[in-house]
Amino acid sequence: MSTPILSVKGLSKHFDGLKAVDNLSFDVFKGEILGVIGPNGSGKTTTFNCITGYYKSTAGEVLFDGKSITGRTPDFVAQQGIGRTFQVTRPFGDMTVWENVTTGAFLRTMHLMEAKKIAEQEVEFVGLADKINVVARSLSIIDQRRLEFARALATKPKLLLLDEVMAGLNAQEVDEALKLVHRVSAMGITLVVVEHVMKVITSISNRVLVLNFGAKLTEGKPADVMSTPSVIEAYLGKGFGDYVANC
Amino acid sequence: MKNVKTSRQEIKNTAGNAMILNPRNYLPILGLALALLVPLIVTNSYYLGLINLVILFGAAGIAWNIVGGYARQVSLGHSIFFGIGAYTTTLLQIKFNISPWIGMFFGGVFAVLIGILMGMSVFRMKGHYFAVFTIAYSYVMMLLFQKFRGLTGGAEGLSVPFNDGSLAMFQFSSKVPYYYIFLLALVLIILLVQRLGKSRIGYYWTAIGQDEQAAMAIGINIAMAKHLALGISAFLTAILGSFYAQYVYFIEPFSMFSTHMSVEIALVAIVGGLGTVMGPVVGAIVVKPIAELTNMFLGNVLPGANYALYGLILIVAIIVIPNGLIVPINRLYQKLINRLERSSDRN
Numbered sequence: 035m036s037t038p039i040l041s042v043k044g045l046s047k048h049f050d051g052l053k054a055v056d057n058l059s060f061d062v063f064k065g066e067i068l069g070v071i072g073p074n075g076s077g078k079t080t081t082f083n084c085i086t087g088y089y090k091s092t093a094g095e096v097l098f099d100g101k102s103i104t105g106r107t108p109d110f111v112a113q114q115g116i117g118r119t120f121q122v123t124r125p126f127g128d129m130t131v132w133e134n135v136t137t138g139a140f141l142r143t144m145h146l147m148e149a150k151k152i153a154e155q156e157v158e159f160v161g162l163a164d165k166i167n168v169v170a171r172s173l174s175i176i177d178q179r180r181l182e183f184a185r186a187l188a189t190k191p192k193l194l195l196l197d198e199v200m201a202g203l204n205a206q207e208v209d210e211a212l213k214l215v216h217r218v219s220a221m222g223i224t225l226v227v228v229e230h231v232m233k234v235i236t237s238i239s240n241r242v243l244v245l246n247f248g249a250k251l252t253e254g255k256p257a258d259v260m261s262t263p264s265v266i267e268a269y270l271g272k273g274f275g276d277y278v279a280n281c
Numbered sequence: 282m283k284n285v286k287t288s289r290q291e292i293k294n295t296a297g298n299a300m301i302l303n304p305r306n307y308l309p310i311l312g313l314a315l316a317l318l319v320p321l322i323v324t325n326s327y328y329l330g331l332i333n334l335v336i337l338f339g340a341a342g343i344a345w346n347i348v349g350g351y352a353r354q355v356s357l358g359h360s361i362f363f364g365i366g367a368y369t370t371t372l373l374q375i376k377f378n379i380s381p382w383i384g385m386f387f388g389g390v391f392a393v394l395i396g397i398l399m400g401m402s403v404f405r406m407k408g409h410y411f412a413v414f415t416i417a418y419s420y421v422m423m424l425l426f427q428k429f430r431g432l433t434g435g436a437e438g439l440s441v442p443f444n445d446g447s448l449a450m451f452q453f454s455s456k457v458p459y460y461y462i463f464l465l466a467l468v469l470i471i472l473l474v475q476r477l478g479k480s481r482i483g484y485y486w487t488a489i490g491q492d493e494q495a496a497m498a499i500g501i502n503i504a505m506a507k508h509l510a511l512g513i514s515a516f517l518t519a520i521l522g523s524f525y526a527q528y529v530y531f532i533e534p535f536s537m538f539s540t541h542m543s544v545e546i547a548l549v550a551i552v553g554g555l556g557t558v559m560g561p562v563v564g565a566i567v568v569k570p571i572a573e574l575t576n577m578f579l580g581n582v583l584p585g586a587n588y589a590l591y592g593l594i595l596i597v598a599i600i601v602i603p604n605g606l607i608v609p610i611n612r613l614y615q616k617l618i619n620r621l622e623r624s625s626d627r628n
Contacts, residue, residue, distance in 0.1 A: 087497075088494070107497070107502075108494075108497035108498060109497050109501055109502045112499055117498070118498050124494055124495035124498075125492075125495070126487065126488050127491055127492075128487075129487060129488070129491065133487075136484060137485065137487075137488045137496075137501075140481045140484055141500040146479055146481070185495075186498070189499050189500055
């Protein structure tokens with residue numbers, strides 16, 4: 035747990051006057067699951083977009099595996115081994131599940147047969163085997179999330195950034211998704227998980243990073259973070275303090 | 282579930298049958314054999330001429346489809362490449378007596394260079410802006426070719442030098458040789474695009490056409506893939522442009538670089554089926570004769586009405602079958618294959 039796989043140093047992203055991310059620094063360690071929480075608009079997704087190259091950061095540095103990926107394009111970042119999913123799912127709608135994931139697998143192989151084989155394994159892994167030839171557009175939300183998961187895994191990432199993969203799922207689906215995340219983690223892939231659902235973050239993360247107004251509020255073990263008064267106030271609101279105490 | 286089953290069945294069938302007994306293999310060969318007989322059946326020169334244009338525009342539609350259908354960068358400026366191909370071969374013949382068979386490759390390379398220049402500025406544009414810019418480029422081309430008359434012959438156009446018909450100079454008095462040459466080109470382009478579609482770059486193009494943001498997230502270099510699509514498309518379109526010049530013997534900038542020409546190429550693919558291999562062929566078979574027949578029957582009686590009717594038929598076609606005419610045809614083709622496979626299983 036001592037070597038950081040990802041180091042974010044003094045990252046800032048300003049949209050005109052708005053400081054969406056403001057001088058943010060944190061490390062992600064090899065093999066851990068880091069939960070990122072914060073109220074709406076606290077800069078979670080913006081941070082993801084800066085790390086993965088979708089936004090050009092205003093200032094700061096991002097190191098992956100000791101190499102700077104600051105200001106690089108999303109495809110370069112993905113080639114280095116950072117996978118991601120999107121808050122709003124983005125399947126290749128007209129392609130089948132298999133074709134979607136095969137496209138991802140092509141990052142590590144030139145051969146169609148090999149890519150299809152990798153894809154088949156990943157599709158099975160996320161539990162979509164019975165829908166492998168279904169057109170992605172017609173999948174339910176949970177299945178589209180599974181698909182994005184499989185597509186990202188097919189690129190063989192070392193680090194996977196999950197942007198609210200649990201949003202919109204019911205309790206049973208959340209449990210299934212949690213199991214999936216744990217199995218991915220068991221494969222040795224480092225995970226950064228942005229979530230709104232409290233239960234998810236506390237049960238899943240080794241460490242939690244709390245953002246507020248684009249800056250780091252605190253970080254630490256889930257239980258410690260949850261009992262920090264400033265977190266309860268900023269993230270959960272004052273009345274929520276009692277609820278947390280009862281948990 | 283149903284889909285999984287059919288795909289397994291497919292695997293079983295391809296493994297179980299001898300290559301030639303599989304309808305998937307012998308049906309295309311049968312189709313090609315029938316196509317080879319066409320000039321023996323259609324002896325009327327006017328109709329064979331129409332069929333030649335169907336083949337040529339079908340092939341051009343496939344070339345357009347690489348960038349417009351697979352990668353969904355809807356170009357309305359493909360007349361640029363078509364025109365460059367036509368002009369390069371014709372000029373090389375006039376000035377240096379170079380055979381079109383050689384000249385067409387210069388035209389292809391020239392078109393790729395123009396395509397790269399276009400791509401560098403145009404690929405920053407999204408959606409409609411991309412289409413508008415390609416139109417603008419074709420106007421620039423048209424004006425340049427009109428202006429530099431010393432080189433291009435200006436607005437009066439150029440005639441392909443007549444030399445009594447010879448294979449070496451790609452010139453024939455009958456329409457039959459053109460038919461076979463165009464057909465060969467069509468088959469080669471079909472095979473090429475089929476192969477590309479099953480390769481990494483083909484998957485990447487389709488992915489880009491569906492969602493660029495998601496494509497980047499799995500490591501696809503968008504700019505590179507788009508340039509490659511436009512480059513290959515431009516090259517093939519230019520080759521077909523030289524064919525066109527050798528077929529009609531006369532070219533002039535206004536029609537060669539017109540948006541009308543670009544739209545005609547794009548339409549063949551859009552009506553037939555975006556991002557499918559055989560869609561443009563089906564599109565050309567439908568679009569070209571309709572244009573020709575409406576012109577023949579209404580062109581003199583009610584000038585202008587022919588275009589209205591042509592447009593109307595296309596509108597109806599696109600509304601009724603938005604994913605292209607290839608979709609119902611594919612379904613029928615699939616049924617035919619299944620039936621043939623079942624009957625061969627029984628034997």
